Amino acid sequence: MVAGVVALALTALVPGASARTSAQACPAAWKTGWQHLANTVKAPVYCPTWMPNPLDAQIRGDWQDIYSIGKDRSYLVSFLYHGEGASGDVHVNFRGYPGRTAVPRCKTVVLTGKKTLRGTTPCFADSAGVQKAPGIRATVYRVNQDADQWHVLLAWRHAGSLYTVSEHVIKPYTFRQVVTNLDRLLRSLVLVRPQG
Amino acid sequence: MRLTRRRFLGGAAAGVLGGAGVYELVDKLTAAPARRARPAGALPREQHVIDLGLVESEGVPVIVPPLHHEVVTATLKITDLKTAQAGLERALVELEDRYSLDAAGLGVTVAWGLPYFERHVPEQAKLRLPFDHRAGKPALLPARRFPSDPADTVLEQNDVAILLRSDSRAHIDDARKALFDDLPYLRMTSIRRGFAGGGFAGKQSLPKKMAMAAGVPGADLIPDNSELFLGFTSTQKAGLGPRLIANHETLGFVDVRGGYFRGGTHMHLSHIDEDLEAWYLNFDFDERVLTTFRPGLTSVKQGTQTVPQGPKDFATQAQTARAFERTGRFGHSASIQTTSRLLQDVVGPDGTVYPKGTAIPQRADFNTLDNPFAWSATPDRDKLKSTPSAGVHFVVFNPSSDDFARNRLAMDGVLPDGTKLDVGPRSRAQGFNSVLTTTHRQNFLVPPRAHRSFPLAEL
Numbered sequence: 001m002v003a004g005v006v007a008l009a010l011t012a013l014v015p016g017a018s019a020r021t022s023a024q025a026c027p028a029a030w031k032t033g034w035q036h037l038a039n040t041v042k043a044p045v046y047c048p049t050w051m052p053n054p055l056d057a058q059i060r061g062d063w064q065d066i067y068s069i070g071k072d073r074s075y076l077v078s079f080l081y082h083g084e085g086a087s088g089d090v091h092v093n094f095r096g097y098p099g100r101t102a103v104p105r106c107k108t109v110v111l112t113g114k115k116t117l118r119g120t121t122p123c124f125a126d127s128a129g130v131q132k133a134p135g136i137r138a139t140v141y142r143v144n145q146d147a148d149q150w151h152v153l154l155a156w157r158h159a160g161s162l163y164t165v166s167e168h169v170i171k172p173y174t175f176r177q178v179v180t181n182l183d184r185l186l187r188s189l190v191l192v193r194p195q196g
Numbered sequence: 197m198r199l200t201r202r203r204f205l206g207g208a209a210a211g212v213l214g215g216a217g218v219y220e221l222v223d224k225l226t227a228a229p230a231r232r233a234r235p236a237g238a239l240p241r242e243q244h245v246i247d248l249g250l251v252e253s254e255g256v257p258v259i260v261p262p263l264h265h266e267v268v269t270a271t272l273k274i275t276d277l278k279t280a281q282a283g284l285e286r287a288l289v290e291l292e293d294r295y296s297l298d299a300a301g302l303g304v305t306v307a308w309g310l311p312y313f314e315r316h317v318p319e320q321a322k323l324r325l326p327f328d329h330r331a332g333k334p335a336l337l338p339a340r341r342f343p344s345d346p347a348d349t350v351l352e353q354n355d356v357a358i359l360l361r362s363d364s365r366a367h368i369d370d371a372r373k374a375l376f377d378d379l380p381y382l383r384m385t386s387i388r389r390g391f392a393g394g395g396f397a398g399k400q401s402l403p404k405k406m407a408m409a410a411g412v413p414g415a416d417l418i419p420d421n422s423e424l425f426l427g428f429t430s431t432q433k434a435g436l437g438p439r440l441i442a443n444h445e446t447l448g449f450v451d452v453r454g455g456y457f458r459g460g461t462h463m464h465l466s467h468i469d470e471d472l473e474a475w476y477l478n479f480d481f482d483e484r485v486l487t488t489f490r491p492g493l494t495s496v497k498q499g500t501q502t503v504p505q506g507p508k509d510f511a512t513q514a515q516t517a518r519a520f521e522r523t524g525r526f527g528h529s530a531s532i533q534t535t536s537r538l539l540q541d542v543v544g545p546d547g548t549v550y551p552k553g554t555a556i557p558q559r560a561d562f563n564t565l566d567n568p569f570a571w572s573a574t575p576d577r578d579k580l581k582s583t584p585s586a587g588v589h590f591v592v593f594n595p596s597s598d599d600f601a602r603n604r605l606a607m608d609g610v611l612p613d614g615t616k617l618d619v620g621p622r623s624r625a626q627g628f629n630s631v632l633t634t635t636h637r638q639n640f641l642v643p644p645r646a647h648r649s650f651p652l653a654e655l
Contacts, residue, residue: 110524110625113618117524125480142417143480150477169477175416 033059414472487627507553
């Protein structure tokens with residue numbers, strides 16, 4: 001029943017193309033988690049002030065999925081709504097690569113009958129234009145790897161670091177709606193700087 | 197009246213259309229290409245040959261397909277075949293009188309399935325049907341499933357399939373009415389519709405416009421002037437068999453047994469669903485190129501749609517196997533070309549020289565939004581849905597069923613000498629193939645024009 005209500009809400013609340021969000025400040029309820037992340041990676045991180053329905057961006061909240069920080073301080077914070085049955089998913093990933101701006105490479109594995117062929121490929125590929133928000137000029141990537149597979153991803157550079165946000169193209173959101181969501185997400189981002 | 201972008205955005209336009217549904221948009225979204233009229237004269241012996249124009253796309257000669265395509269399948273309603281033979285032939289001749297045999301007019305190809313020959317003319321068929329002595333089997337075989345086909349691919353049992361091709365929807369509607377509504381001989385089992393082309397002059401192509409209008413998933417990801425949904429031009433001249441090469445008799449491995457079917461060919465018909473989002477969101481451009489064509493093809497400029505596939509561009513079996521060893525990939529075109537291209541020069545019965553590397557199959561496939569058909573007499577079996585879906589009605593002419601099967605097996609990594617490139621049927625390493633799902637298949641025999649109407653019934 002709950003899943004059904006959420007699915008209905010998703011259908012009703014898909015944002016329109018005209019939706020615009022002006023970034024203010026990281027919402028109070030979400031600030032603690034993002035501030036902790038910035039402090040841990042010792043670099044600014046981007047906190048969203050808007051998320052596609054039904055997600056919020058509260059780290060350690062109801063929708064947080066992956067929270068991973070690498071030895072190189074790169075991070076992946078993921079929020080996931082996994083609908084029951086065929087109602088669909090809403091999945092948004094935030095990444096940061098403090099101190100480096102190159103597109104990272106991801107491992108590939110091709111299994112054939114006799115052997116396993118290993119290689120690497122750019123984690124973000126098939127660039128398809130640019131989306132802008134105040135202070136951000138993001139490249140749109142359509143073919144992405146690992147946790148961003150089947151996502152549309154925006155990547156941009158800030159102060160010597162690379163940042164990304166991506167959303168899975170899957171029901172209830174169409175490709176076009178995901179692009180609209182990402183545009184709104186990008187406009188909603190605010191920087192949270194490390195403290196202490 | 198043309199639709200403006202505002203009027204068709206969001207698929208709303210499809211909801212107010214008439215009998216041809218979303219396909220009525222074809223005429224609203226694009227103008228028929230300028231074509232040179234076919235010179236007057238006798239019609240060709242072959243039913244499957246139709247005159248089409250050529251343009252250059254990214255420096256490569258490309259055949260301009262007809263805008264509209266339709267295949268109607270049917271079973272027989274009657275048992276008096278001789279009367280039916282005369283009646284159908286009269287109707288076909290009247291269509292030929294009304295429309296020129298070219299894309300501006302109308303192309304009609306009548307193809308007969310094994311159930312027709314086995315149920316209605318079994319004795320004559322035993323004596324006259326062509327025999328593929330390379331395969332050691334009849335030239336017309338029952339349809340089969342291939343390694344990458346799902347277990348529920350429907351192997352159809354139609355008596356006849358009629359392929360209608362034209363730049364004009366009205367010509368096709370007129371032909372269907374004349375052959376099915378106005379005659380009492382055939383009971384329709386399905387109608388399959390689609391379109392191809394546009395975009396060669398740098399304008400947005402028909403498949404892109406149609407997919408956007410229908411709102412199918414992934415429509416936004418199709419390159420703007422792509423000839424087909426999957427983004428590459430597939431009708432380049434060198435990639436299609438020349439005029440008569442697909443005839444049973446041309447390459448010499450099919451015995452036409454007395455000659456009744458000389459000038460005929462074999463037609464395979466299938467419906468393939470295409471997952472556009474899986475294609476465009478999981479494979480970057482370079483990988484789309486290598487999996488569509490061949491591994492190691494690294495010189496293709498980003499965004500290119502027409503990748504040359506001339507006689508010298510094809511990969512041999514050994515090259516394909518070596519590339520697979522190295523990369524774990526084999527490329528859709530490269531694997532098929534191990535069987536679909538001539539391995540040596542061949543001289544046809546009329547003296548035409550077909551050089552090594554020449555393509556054998558003559559494809560007449562077209563994109564569709566049918567799911568899987570526009571109409572079906574057995575909607576439950578065919579899993580008919582009214583929501584549009586991106587796909588292709590694959591129509592190809594080969595000398596025999598076995599020749600088609602060799603090509604199709606090679607597409608799944610089974611090479612002509614039996615070498616199996618060991619990739620799972622639905623593996624991502626299959627690349628191009630992994631986003632295709634075949635829902636229906638059937639083989640047909642296309643008699644020469646003189647015997648296209650209820651073949652063998654007069655004997």
